[in-house]
Amino acid sequence: MRSSPTDSAVIHDPVGALRRRLSDFVTRVPHPWHGAMRTLLDVFREHGWEVFVFGGTLRDLLAVSATAAPRDVDLVVAGTTGEALREAFARELVRVNRFGGLRLQVQKLPVDIWTLESTWAFQQKLVPGGDFAHLPRTTFLNVEAVAAELDTRKGRARQVYGDAFFRAVRERVLEINLEENPYTGLCVVRSLLTARKLHYALGPRLARYIAHHGSRVDAAEFEAIQLSHYGRVRLDRDQLLRLIRSVSGRLAVTRQRPVELPQARQLEWTLPRPQQLDWHFLRSTG
Numbered sequence: 113m114r115s116s117p118t119d120s121a122v123i124h125d126p127v128g129a130l131r132r133r134l135s136d137f138v139t140r141v142p143h144p145w146h147g148a149m150r151t152l153l154d155v156f157r158e159h160g161w162e163v164f165v166f167g168g169t170l171r172d173l174l175a176v177s178a179t180a181a182p183r184d185v186d187l188v189v190a191g192t193t194g195e196a197l198r199e200a201f202a203r204e205l206v207r208v209n210r211f212g213g214l215r216l217q218v219q220k221l222p223v224d225i226w227t228l229e230s231t232w233a234f235q236q237k238l239v240p241g242g243d244f245a246h247l248p249r250t251t252f253l254n255v256e257a258v259a260a261e262l263d264t265r266k267g268r269a270r271q272v273y274g275d276a277f278f279r280a281v282r283e284r285v286l287e288i289n290l291e292e293n294p295y296t297g298l299c300v301v302r303s304l305l306t307a308r309k310l311h312y313a314l315g316p317r318l319a320r321y322i323a324h325h326g327s328r329v330d331a332a333e334f335e336a337i338q339l340s341h342y343g344r345v346r347l348d349r350d351q352l353l354r355l356i357r358s359v360s361g362r363l364a365v366t367r368q369r370p371v372e373l374p375q376a377r378q379l380e381w382t383l384p385r386p387q388q389l390d391w392h393f394l395r396s397t398g
Contacts, residue, residue: 122174126278131270133173134165141295144181148218152187153263155200162190163242163263167256170274175255175281175310184222187262194227201225211235230354238292246275252299254280254289255320276369280312285370287315297329297337304355304373305346313370319363326356 122129138149156163166188172180172277189197194212198205204216204223232237233250238248248257258274276289286307293299300322307314314322329350331335338345347355355373362371 122281123277126174126281127272129178130170130174130258130260130272133178133271134170136178137169137173138262143179145185148185148221148223151218152223156189156263159196159200159356161192162244163261163292164188164259164271165262166247166259167251170258170260171255171277176233184224187223187225188228188231188244188259189225190228190244192227192228197225197227233290233292234296236292238290242379244271246279248274249290252291252293253303253306254285254287255310255312256368257289258333277359283312284311284312285315286312286318288317291317291321294335296325297333298341299337300326300329300356301334301341301352304352307373313372314359315370316363316368319359319366320373322356323360323363326352326359 137145138145138153140146152163164187166186169182169185172182194208194214197214198208201214201216204218206215206217206222209212211226211232212230213224216223216225228234228244228247229242231247231250234242234246239249241249244259244261245261251257256277257280258272258277260273261271264270280287286303303318303322304316306312316352331352334347334352335349337346338347358374359371
């Protein structure tokens with residue numbers, strides 16, 4: 113798998129690098145997210161809420177680029193209720209998800225926000241603690257197991273939690289952080305997309321998860337999952353089948369070692385059409 117360059121600051125002081133990059137992300141002009149983040153900060157300061165940035169935004173800022181522009185931003189809020197959030201962001205509210213989190217549109221940019229106590233893994237008692245220090249333990253992937261304080265006073269270092277995340281960035285291996293998750297099909301798709309985006313290997317647990325669950329989800333369902341989550345199909349059924357087959361095959365050889373995904377050019381062969389190939393032949397590998 114092709115490696116991507118890693119900033120020396122990320123290697124030698126990843127926490128400091130993330131703090132600086134998040135500060136730039138919030139305050140830098142004319143970054144596309146600057147206006148939206150200032151709008152959000154004004155509301156949070158008015159109410160005195162403690163807010164942490166969580167997951168993929170921080171991953172992209174550290175592991176992809178210091179100037180990354182994320183698809184959306186995830187924010188977790190303590191010291192309030194879901195009802196209070198809905199009232200505060202009534203004009204920006206797009207929808208309420210099944211777990212009580214809010215999808216907002218702030219200056220035309222998507223933001224997901226929810227209360228700390230409503231985090232799914234806390235609700236299900238899968239992760240003890242229930243505070244921001246324990247929040248990184250609630251993610252499926254290690255590269256999203258990070259939370260950083262959004263607002264901070266001058267002269268005080270921004271709080272950052274995410275030992276598993278920083279280890280993942282250092283080792284360049286994507287692995288399961290918390291396996292319990294109600295959306296196995298989405299976990300398979302997101303894992304493959306994330307590994308390709310970051311040029312990371314798959315850890316052995318994650319590789320086994322993909323081989324097992326990838327063989328049990330119908331191709332049409334995989335595409336429906338992507339349409340629902342991303343608004344488009346990012347990996348079509350042929351690409352998914354090739355990747356899952358590759359993971360299954362390499363897993364048999366690597367066993368307890370990380371599994372490298374094939375490069376795009378290594379996947380440039382033509383699969384038989386669906387009527388000629390039973391998608392579920394992969395069941396035998398599970």
